[in-house]
């Protein structure tokens with residue numbers, strides 16, 4: 267199966283029912299997307315599919331055939347981190363960091379469609395991303411920093 271991952275065609279030989287997250291991590295070496303709940307409920311595995319944040323842990327690989335997948339590894343461009351990634355680092359938003367790749371892709375998608383989101387809109391966009399370390403407020407501050415700088 268041909269996949270479009272981070273702007274490159276990648277060929278994989280897997281069962282079409284295999285979850286996208288497993289293919290990313292185990293077959294393509296893209297380990298930035300994390301396994302958390304495995305049920306689409308925690309946000310750790312989120313990637314962008316045609317620009318839309320989606321859980322990759324329960325998404326059959328067949329669903330993304332012909333679509334563009336962007337993982338946290340492909341968020342930046344020209345060798346630079348995405349502004350959201352820079353802001354998350356600047357605000358020292360992460361503690362363990364396990365949730366951050368999913369948060370980064372969802373925040374990037376929000377800003378792609380709404381360059382000046384309100385705090386409420388940021389919180390709503392990131393609502394389903396669980397963070398056991400309690401870094402939510404620093405994350406929101408980082409995203410607002412990108413939106414309003």
Ligand code: FES
Pocket residue numbers: 300301302303304305306307308309310311312321322323324
């Ligand atoms: S691991 Fe996919 S949403 Fe939790």
Ligand code: FES
Pocket residue numbers: 359360361362363364365366396397398399400401
């Ligand atoms: S920084 Fe540890 S789970 Fe979010």
